[in-house]
Amino acid sequence: AQVPTKGVDHAASGGEDIVEPEAEPQGLVAGAGEAASGGEDLLEPEAEPQGSVEDVDEAASVEGDLLEPEAEPQRPVQPVVSVGDVSPKETEALEVVWEDDEDDLSSSEKLQRIKATLWQSMSMCGTRVAALRARTHNLQLTMKAIADANLAVKETGQTMLQGNLEEEYELVSRALSLEYASLLSFSFVQRLSLTGFYLADVVTGSEKDGLTPEQRSEIQESLVNTDAGLQQARSEVLELEEAGGEQRPRGAPLGPRSALVRTVDIVKRELGTLSQLLPGIKEQETTSEQPTTQLNIGEQLKVKAVNLKNEITKTKEAAALMADETGMLESLEAGLLEAIAFFAKETKIAQLALLGFGTSGSGESGMLRDLQNEVKVQRDRLAAFESEREVLSNLLQTVREEKAMLDDKCNDLEKQLEEVELQIRGE
Incomplete structure (x- = not known):
């Protein structure tokens, strides 16, 4: 089997500017202070933005347990409509699910568990990305409304109101910037989880026939690179927590970025287990085909x-x-x-x-x-x-x-x- 080394390197591409405001400014001045904080139904991007500008620092932070296990990792991923906080009890149960009886599992069972965990990490990141895109869409709508209102205010010469609108625009822009930073972190984790899933799949398929020395070396190198990428993602998520003011008292529900950190830790642990199992996979033997019973x-x-x-x-x-x-x-x-x-x-x-x-x-x-x-x-x-x-x-x-x-x-x-x-x- 060919060893995948997908998604471990980096390089660049471009994008388009955001469309300039076109809506009528006259009816937007009163509502220009509204900022999209996300709401519960996260996958309705066309909904009107709600909330207040005071809430923008908390806008669009995707919440929920990122690794609630599924029975079958191969099944199609179904999107969810809303995502809630992760309670301490649920988090404790999550750790128990993936840590209990680990020593009692065979190598094959551990490999299947690793694949299931990595697939679940990737699919949950995909769900959160969909929610993040809905939230950023709402924030974009809010910024457009404020910009339209500001244009109208400039014509009236109301400098104080104009200053307030500019402050509100800056707050929403900051919230949107944090949301996109979260999107980048989810991209890292989703992509690296997929890379780990491919590696685990190669090792699983090699249990019977074994690995060549070259395959073993490539897998080990990819595991090291993937782990380094996850560590980088973990550090960036922790920085985002600080930038977003996500400081919750002990015992409170996990914030969205804290849950992502927990996901990274679980994925790193599973890849570490995969690295430990690798030496147990036998060397691939080159033997002539044995004669079979004549039929x-x-x-x-x-x-x-x-x-x-x-x-x-x-x-x-x-x-x-x-x-x-x-x-x-x-x-x-x-x-x-x-x-x-x-x-x-x-x-x-x-x-x-x-x-x-x-x-x-x-x-x-x-x-x-x-x-x-x-x-x-x-x-x-x-x-x-x-x-x-x-x-x-x-x-x-x-x-x-x-x-x-x-x-x-x-x-x-x-x-x-x-x-x-x-x-x-x-x-």
Whole structure:
């Protein structure tokens, strides 16, 4: 089997600017202070934004337990409509589910558990990405409403109201920036969970026939790189907690980013277990094919038909899994493109502010440094999203190609089966 090393490197791509406001400004002044805080039904992106500007720091933080186990990781992922907080009791139960009786499991059972956990991590991240995109959509609507209202106020010369609207716009923009930063963290975890899932799948498939030294080395290297990527994601999520003011008292429900940190820890632990199991996989032996008991032609055809049917079933299941992966990765890529458009616009705004400042006077050096720093911050954010988007795009292309190969293989197997069945019937 070929060892996957998907989604561990980084590079860059671009996006579009956010559409300029077009709505009539006159009717929006009174409602310009509204900011989208997300609400319960997170997958209704067309709903009107609700909440207050005071809530924007908490806007769109995706909540919920990221690793509530599913019975069958191979089943299609179903989106959820709302996501709630994770209670301490539920979190404790989560740890018990994945830690009890670990020493009593066989290597095969551990491998199956690892695959189930990694698939669940990826699918839950996909659900949260959908919720985040709905929340960011609402925040975009709020920013547009405030911008339209500000245009109307400028014509009336109400400088105080204009200042208030500009402050509200800045608050919503900050909330949106934090949401997109969360999206980047979810992208890291989802992509790396998928990479780990592929590695576990290769190891599982090698239990019978073994691994070549080259395969073993490649898997170990990929595990090290994936673990390093998860550690980076963990650090960035912790920084987001601090930036978003997510400081909850002990015993309170876990915040969305805290739950993501817990997910990273669980995924890292499962990959560590996979690394420990790797030496137990035997070396692949090159042996000549042993002679089999002679069967008459009819019996040989029946055995071949059974083998073909089994292979067709496995291939269809693998293709269905690839289809699920494609859907989740496409949604994630769309979210990253939206973030790229947002930060591209923010970068232009920061650059224009710096250019408009002109040559600094003796008492304005501090403001100049602030403007220069803002340009750097926005450029760095844009570069981070462009890099992740390119890595994800390459991974998505690989998944699509493998899905197409599986579809072709299935069609070929079905043709072979049809020919064998015709021979069995003597036609």
